[in-house]
Amino acid sequence: MKLAVAGTGYVGLVAGVCFAEVGHEVTCVDIDEKKVKLMESGVSPIYEEGLQELMEKNNATGRLHYTTDYAGAYRDADAIFIGVGTPEMPDGSANLSYIATVCRQIAESVEKDCLVVVKSTVPIGTNDKVEQFIQDFLVRDVKVEVASNPEFLAQGTAVRDTLHAARIIIGTESKEAESLLMKIYEPFNIPIVSVKRRSAEMIKYACNDFLALKISYMNDIANLCELVGADIEDVARAMSYDERIGSRFLNAGIGFGGSCFPKDTKALKYLARQHGYELKTIEACVEVNTRQKTRLFEKAKKRMITFEGLKVAVLGLTFKAGTDDLREAPSAENIQLLLEQGAQIYAYDPVGQERARKQFPEGDIGHGRMHYVESPEKALEGAAICFIFTEWPQIKEVEPAVYKSLMRVPLVYDGRNLYSLEGMKEAGVEYYSIGR
Numbered sequence: 001m002k003l004a005v006a007g008t009g010y011v012g013l014v015a016g017v018c019f020a021e022v023g024h025e026v027t028c029v030d031i032d033e034k035k036v037k038l039m040e041s042g043v044s045p046i047y048e049e050g051l052q053e054l055m056e057k058n059n060a061t062g063r064l065h066y067t068t069d070y071a072g073a074y075r076d077a078d079a080i081f082i083g084v085g086t087p088e089m090p091d092g093s094a095n096l097s098y099i100a101t102v103c104r105q106i107a108e109s110v111e112k113d114c115l116v117v118v119k120s121t122v123p124i125g126t127n128d129k130v131e132q133f134i135q136d137f138l139v140r141d142v143k144v145e146v147a148s149n150p151e152f153l154a155q156g157t158a159v160r161d162t163l164h165a166a167r168i169i170i171g172t173e174s175k176e177a178e179s180l181l182m183k184i185y186e187p188f189n190i191p192i193v194s195v196k197r198r199s200a201e202m203i204k205y206a207c208n209d210f211l212a213l214k215i216s217y218m219n220d221i222a223n224l225c226e227l228v229g230a231d232i233e234d235v236a237r238a239m240s241y242d243e244r245i246g247s248r249f250l251n252a253g254i255g256f257g258g259s260c261f262p263k264d265t266k267a268l269k270y271l272a273r274q275h276g277y278e279l280k281t282i283e284a285c286v287e288v289n290t291r292q293k294t295r296l297f298e299k300a301k302k303r304m305i306t307f308e309g310l311k312v313a314v315l316g317l318t319f320k321a322g323t324d325d326l327r328e329a330p331s332a333e334n335i336q337l338l339l340e341q342g343a344q345i346y347a348y349d350p351v352g353q354e355r356a357r358k359q360f361p362e363g364d365i366g367h368g369r370m371h372y373v374e375s376p377e378k379a380l381e382g383a384a385i386c387f388i389f390t391e392w393p394q395i396k397e398v399e400p401a402v403y404k405s406l407m408r409v410p411l412v413y414d415g416r417n418l419y420s421l422e423g424m425k426e427a428g429v430e431y432y433s434i435g436r
Contacts, residue, residue: 001184004029004077006070006102008039010046010158010259010325011119011151012083017051018162019081020058022187027065027073039066047324047351050159070102074109079184081149082130083119092266094123103130107137110144115180117149121204121264123271127171127197145177148197150204155258156322167191171200205268209282212261214249216288222252222435223295232435233417252435254389254415255292257319257328262289293330296387296413297337299432303411304385308342308367311408313379315398316390316416317349317356324351326359330415331389335360339368346371346379350394380406391416400427 001024005016008030016028030036035045042056058064067073074080084098099120106116116134118127131146138144148171153161168185170192172178178194185192195203222232232252240247256262265286272279304310319329326332331347338345339360345368349356353372360370373379376398380386386407388395400423404410410429412419417433424431 004073004080007084014158020064036066071109079115081117088263092270107134113143124201147172148200171197208264216285225435254330255289262328310384312343313383313386314347318352342367348379384409386412388414404428
């Protein structure tokens with residue numbers, strides 16, 4: 001089938017590549033010519049395991065194309081998938097301007113009946129507006145239907161999550177739209193849950209916000225564990241045996257980040273308030289996560305007289321391992337606070353440094369100074385304090401004795417609980433983690 005995908009970020013590019021992998025002819029559309037040329041050469045603009053290999057493979061087969069010519073891509077497509085961003089507005093609502101731009105382009109370009117499929121995360125009711133918006137601006141006498149098809153990929157495992165998903169959600173308002181989407185997804189051989197459009201939109205928020213709630217709940221319990229002398233890892237291990245709870249998303253840490261959970265929790269909170277309803281569980285989730293991100297900094301602040309002029313090692317910049325994404329990463333908030341306090345930061349991350357440099361350029365920032373190094377050991381040499389923000393394997397592999405031997409003061413604040421309390425104590429490291 002001939003498909004077009006609008007947007008080549010995490011959602012659009014991964015979807016387009018995976019559609020090509022199962023046999024569809026796919027054209028990915030982006031406004032950035034430089035990015036398009038990069039993708040044409042087989043290079044992925046995002047760090048995602050397995051993505052570049054699939055791009056190279058499907059570029060070679062001729063099934064996968066990239067262009068800035070949206071009119072050419074949309075003209076005779078059987079289905080057009082919208083995977084552009086819906087960034088968070090200051091009030092927590094979703095910015096739908098990119099969706100509107102694509103809809104206008106589709107309306108002015110399509111020359112045959114087609115299905116427009118919204119993969120982007122959008123507030124409930126948006127697909128209704130998208131359909132009306134396209135009808136308002138249609139240039140030719142063609143039939144255009146709109147369907148909802150939210151994505152459930154996780155950064156770092158996006159390709160696997162798409163090709164081997166637990167289920168595919170489709171939201172349609174006609175048998176024709178449902179049938180076409182079923183046909184598009186048939187080669188994936190994955191269970192399909194077919195519902196109405198508004199239910200599909202809600203399913204996306206309900207799933208993401210439930211997982212965010214689970215994380216915040218465990219972080220809240222972890223904080224209480226510290227106060228009462230319990231160990232959150234023992235608690236989580238015991239909880240994981242309960243089938244009603246499950247074993248995933250039970251790790252306590254310094255809060256969630258990335259492009260989904262922070263935005264989606266705030267968006268659902270905003271949507272509820274717009275309808276005169278208060279989602280107290282989600283509001284608590286947002287509050288707990290905001291507080292959790294700087295918990296280690298607050299602990300360290302009580303321990304230190306000052307950060308002024310001190311060498312501070314920062315291990316891990318991305319919001320989690322397996323991605324180069326720094327959106328809502330706990331590291332960013334903590335780095336900003338440390339720089340304001342005059343710290344000399346030496347930061348290490350195996351893939352996130354390029355993006356971090358855009359936010360925190362190397363050199364003097366405020367009262368502090370930012371440095372980037374090529375190994376955890378370089379960051380630790382002579383450091384008076386170390387913060388661990390990401391669970392990269394390269395950081396996990398650093399032995400406790402290394403902190404003791406390289407640091408001026410072996411003082412470690414670990415937001416990912418990478419080390420055992422006993423191991424760090426035996427190595428002579430003053431060690432603080434979450435919930436233990």
